[in-house]
Amino acid sequence: MHESLEEIEKYIISRVREIRELKKITQEELSLSIGKNITFISQIEAPSKKAKYNIATLNLIAKSLNCSPKDFWPEKPL
Template sequence: MAKEVTPKTKIELKIVDLVKTRRNKLGRTQSDIAKLFGVTRGYIGQIEMQNSSSMYSFDQLNELAKYLECSMKDFVPEHPV
């Protein structure tokens, strides 16, 4: 079986998963995050899609940490991937 290739790296996928998990835990939607950044809900959807190269910037991750009441460290896996 061929290895699946995605536009996102393993670390990017993990970061997106950690943000999404925290977002869901607090009951926040893609639309809520979109409003925070002044972008469309579809753009946040693209970030959360495995087959899209769209990704949060470090500045956006910092703002997400404030909004989701956590540390930026919460968006980084404990061990290398």
């Protein structure tokens, strides 16, 4: 079960990054737009970091990226 959690976290992080890059928004811009410090998104997107998104933060990010929080999740369980 723990392995699945890591997979879902990696998936969500990669989807946030992909949507952010498609919209040409920097990590710093996104961090500031959701009221976090300038390095918040880069800390989560760094592969070696243990930082995670929580549901409230994902909702703020979705608002900032003008998308649905559902856009970050896979169609089927991993």
